[in-house]
Amino acid sequence: MARASRPGVPREVVEVVEADLPEPGPGEALVRVAAAAVNQSEVLALRGGPYAQGLTWPVPLGYEGSGTVVGTGERVCWTPAPGSCADLAVLPRALLVPVPDALELTVAARVASAGLTASLLADVVPLEGRSAVVWGAAGPVGRMLTAVLAEGGAEVIGIASGRGRTAAARAAGAAHTVDRSADDVARAVFAYTGGAGVAAVFDPVGGPTYRTSLALLGRRGCLVNYGDLADDLPRVDLMDLMDKGVFVTKFGGAGAGLDGVDHLRRLVGKALDLAVRRPAVVADGGTFELAEAAEAYEAVRSGPPGKVLVVSR
Template identity: 50%
Template sequence: MLVPIPDGLSFEDTACLAVAGLTAAGLARVWPLKGRAAVVWGAAGAVGRLLVAALADHGVNVIGIASGKRVDAVRAAGANHAIDRTTEDIPESVRAHTGGRGVAAVFDPIGAPTYEVSLQLLAPRGCLINYGELSGPVPAINLHQLFPASVFVTKYKGMHWVEGFHEFAGLISDALTLATKCPAVISEIAGRFSLDHVADAYRLLDSDARGKVPVLPNA
């Protein structure tokens, strides 16, 4: 299962992009969004950057959420609006950017701490797409909570949206080609480790560092 690496990208870039690219491409299929607005949590993360770019490419008004200076990468990936979650009121900023209506979809890889806010950001008949639980499991769904705005909730599993090697290879190639034109979609590197220091790589992951942690077998 090989995909050619375009000129200008390293093996490391490619390793950081492949699964994230597949995930973003599958997520972009979940809800009809052309001409509508969507919120992307973790928009400066590996999946988030590519999802922002994929949605923007499909004509979606993308609002990306990140922390601190990372909002610059979210704008560079194609978001119309970026929110710094460490300093801004997220519901207020989303309302201001959508004329008070809210968004048609929220993409949320965080889980426990963001679930309630994500529901608040939706316009009537919008959809919350949870695709990860980085900060703890999402709560059990209370149907009554979905009633005021008739919203939908789904839990994304990639294998039901992207199937077979040819589709995998095509979507990974698309992500790699995109990265050659828009390097902002490539996640930053939090740290690099040789295989004999792999325990340190796991320690860095446990420390909640931002960015990818490549382990280089031949270093």
């Protein structure tokens, strides 16, 4: 299994060790892991700070993955289950969601957490028939969120960097895209909306994009911050919200929006179905073997277009 011995740079603190597996208890299953996805929140935890609060080091790595149930061969994926970055894992059966035959296990490993997050984000504010900006629309959550919003009747403006990534956002369902590396985002969005702005902005960055995101909102619009990619949360001044009567909220993850494990399973199942119907919502961010787990966690720091996987052989 892979674990982090302490906070720090992945190459210096991530290690692969042998560990004894407990016998599966009631409500648990032994799963042979095919692939575990590396999530940005884990990389943030390795920096220390808020994401590391409450952790006891060493910390087992990986909380999302796919594999087969030992004894039955059932193909499953899951999230969140700490210790997923391993050859074998004892997991709660309630978290195991069947993977459709049409989906490879390596694809399914990239779906559960991003799809769950996207579905919960899409429920924050009603957007059918309205417009929304999605920052990072070519990233793992961004693609899923773009697709979920578009299928729900929203007009999505996807913000991404470079022609390849804006094309990926369009393939995921964006009605319009803005290349933030070449265009003025605010000017482009207002030109597209005829100066009206949008009903919602979904922003995973934080401080550096906060002012722009706020400006993009139309009257009574809602800014949803999630992800904290910049590790720099903005400070909200209520006076900034008054002129257009806009709202700002901080998405707190699954704990803030889930109504129990059955709800989680339904949303992950919907995400898997979406990945079957629209393969463009899942991107390859790179694949590493378990022995290379430290390099996998390093790779996430460079902002790959999709989830990085650690695979078992």
